Amino acid sequence: MPSPEVIIIGAGLSGLACALELTKNGVNVHLLEQSDAPGGRVRTDFFEGFLLDRGFQVYLDAYPNAGQLLDLDALNLHPFQPGAIIFEHGKRHRLMDVFRCPRHLVSSALSPMGSLLDKLLVAKLRFSLKFASIEKIQTRKDVTTNLYLQKFGFSKSMIDRFFRSFYGGIFLENELSTSSRMFEFTFKMFTEGSATLPAKGMEEIPRQLAARLPAGTLRCNSPVSKIDGADVVLASGKKLSADQIVLAIPSDAAQQICPAFILPDLKWRSVTNCYFAARNSPFGESIIALSADPNSLINNLSVPSDLSSDYAPDGQSLISVSILGIHDETDLLARVLAELHTWFGEEVDTWRHLRTDLIARALPEQAPNTKQPANAVKGVFLCGDQHATSSIEGAITSGLETAKRILEERKPSES
Ligand SMILES: Cc1cc2nc3c(=O)[nH]c(=O)nc-3n(C[C@H](O)[C@H](O)[C@H](O)COP(=O)(O)OP(=O)(O)OC[C@H]3O[C@@H](n4cnc5c(N)ncnc54)[C@H](O)[C@@H]3O)c2cc1C
Numbered sequence: 001m002p003s004p005e006v007i008i009i010g011a012g013l014s015g016l017a018c019a020l021e022l023t024k025n026g027v028n029v030h031l032l033e034q035s036d037a038p039g040g041r042v043r044t045d046f047f048e049g050f051l052l053d054r055g056f057q058v059y060l061d062a063y064p065n066a067g068q069l070l071d072l073d074a075l076n077l078h079p080f081q082p083g084a085i086i087f088e089h090g091k092r093h094r095l096m097d098v099f100r101c102p103r104h105l106v107s108s109a110l111s112p113m114g115s116l117l118d119k120l121l122v123a124k125l126r127f128s129l130k131f132a133s134i135e136k137i138q139t140r141k142d143v144t145t146n147l148y149l150q151k152f153g154f155s156k157s158m159i160d161r162f163f164r165s166f167y168g169g170i171f172l173e174n175e176l177s178t179s180s181r182m183f184e185f186t187f188k189m190f191t192e193g194s195a196t197l198p199a200k201g202m203e204e205i206p207r208q209l210a211a212r213l214p215a216g217t218l219r220c221n222s223p224v225s226k227i228d229g230a231d232v233v234l235a236s237g238k239k240l241s242a243d244q245i246v247l248a249i250p251s252d253a254a255q256q257i258c259p260a261f262i263l264p265d266l267k268w269r270s271v272t273n274c275y276f277a278a279r280n281s282p283f284g285e286s287i288i289a290l291s292a293d294p295n296s297l298i299n300n301l302s303v304p305s306d307l308s309s310d311y312a313p314d315g316q317s318l319i320s321v322s323i324l325g326i327h328d329e330t331d332l333l334a335r336v337l338a339e340l341h342t343w344f345g346e347e348v349d350t351w352r353h354l355r356t357d358l359i360a361r362a363l364p365e366q367a368p369n370t371k372q373p374a375n376a377v378k379g380v381f382l383c384g385d386q387h388a389t390s391s392i393e394g395a396i397t398s399g400l401e402t403a404k405r406i407l408e409e410r411k412p413s414e415s
Contacts, residue, residue, distance in 0.1 A: 012040025015248030017399025044201030062193025079194035
C-alpha cells in the first residue's frame with residue numbers, strides 16, 4: 001500500500017471533514033483514531049434497546065458548512081419546537097419563538113419570563129444578527145455573554161431566568177462568561193433553523209462522513225503516541241511518515257504528542273448526563289425543559305423518543321437530564337430524582353435509571369478574545385473545534401479550512 005501523503009490524527013468531526021476534503025481532491029490520507037469508532041465527542045450507544053447519545057447534544061440545521069457537507073435528508077433530522085418549557089418554583093412556563101410559532105404570541109408575551117421590553121429586545125437581536133455573517137460575527141468586539149446581554153438592555157430577571165439556563169446548557173456554564181461571539185453565533189443558528197436530532201442518534205453524523213471515505217483511509221484502534229520529525233509513532237511502536245500531518249485532536253492532547261507546539265492551557269467545560277426509561281413521556285411533545293431556579297441541580301431535560309421513536313423500545317420513553325459540571329455520584333441520583341419530583345410529582349417514582357455519563361472534556365472553554373495559536377511547526381497543522389467555535393459546525397469548518405490550507409501548500413510551485 002502506498003505511504004500516505006497526509007496523516008490526520010483524530011477521527012472526530014474535524015478530522016473526518018478534513019479527510020473527506022483531501023481525499024475528494026485526490027490526496028492519499030491515513031486517518032488514525034485511537035478509539036474503536038470515529039466520532040470523537042459525538043457518539044451514541046445502543047443500550048437495552050435505547051439510543052444513548054454520549055451527553056445531550058443537538059444538530060442545528062442552520063449550520064452552513066456542516067449542512068453543505070452532510071446529507072441532511074439521509075440523517076432524517078427531527079426538530080425540537082423552537083422554545084422551551086421553563087420550570088420555576090414548581091410551576092411551568094412556556095417561552096416560544098413567536099416568529100416561528102405565532103400561535104404562542106399572546107401566551108409568550110404574557111409569560112412571566114422577562115418583561116415585554118425583553119421580548120422586544122429578543123426581536124431586535126434576532127433582526128440585527130440576521131444580516132451579520134458568521135465571519136463578520138467572528139470579528140466583532142468580544143466580551144462575556146453576560147456583559148453583552150446587559151449592554152443590549154436585557155433585564156436581570158430575563159438574564160437570570162432564561163439566558164442562564166438556556167445558554168448554560170449550550171456553553172456548559174451558567175455564569176455566561178463565554179465569548180459574546182459564540183453567543184451571537186449560536187443565537188443566530190437557533191433563530192435561523194431548528195435544533196434537531198437525527199432519527200437514529202447523533203452518531204449518525206460521523207458515521208455518514210466516515211462511510212464516504214475511500215476504503216482503507218480510516219484506521220481505528222490506532223492511538224498515536226508522538227510525532228518525531230515527519231514520522232508519526234503509534235502506541236504500538238509502528239512508524240508512519242507523510243508530507244503533512246494534521247492534529248485533529250484537542251490542543252492539550254496535541255501538545256503531548258507534539259511538544260514542539262507551545263499551546264495555551266486548554267480548560268474544559270464538563271457535564272453530567274442521566275438517562276431514565278419511562279412508560280410515558282412527561283411531555284408528549286418535542287420540547288426542551290429548563291430550570292430557572294438558581295439553586296437547581298438540573299440544567300435541562302428532554303425526551304429524545306418524543307422526537308424519534310428509534311431512541312426507545314416500543315412502549316417506552318427515553319428521558320435525558322443534563323447537569324452542568326461533574327458531580328459526585330454517591331447521592332447525585334437521589335438529588336436529581338428529588339428535583340424531578342418537584343417538576344412532575346409521583347410519576348417520577350416509576351422511572352428507571354439507565355445510565356449516568358460523566359463527561360469531563362465536553363467543550364473547550366471559550367473565553368472572550370481567545371487567541372488562536374500560530375501554526376508553528378512546519379508541515380504540522382492544528383485542527384478541531386477549539387480553533388473555530390466549540391460546536392459541530394466549528395469542528396467541520398476547522399476540518400475543511402485545514403484541508404484547504406494543505407491543498408494550497410501541496411500545489412506545485414509555478415517557477
Ligand atoms: C456533551 C456534549 C454536548 C455538546 N453539545 C453540542 C451541541 O448541542 N451542538 C453542537 O454543535 N456541538 C455540541 N458539542 C460539541 C461538539 O460535539 C464538538 O465541538 C465536536 O464534536 C468536536 O469535534 P473535534 O473533531 O474537534 O474533536 P473530538 O470530537 O474531540 O475528536 C478528536 C478525536 O481525536 C481522537 N484522538 C485523541 N488523541 C488521539 C491520539 N493520540 N491518537 C489517535 N486519536 C486520538 C479522539 O479519540 C477523538 O476521536 C457537544 C459536545 C459534548 C461532549
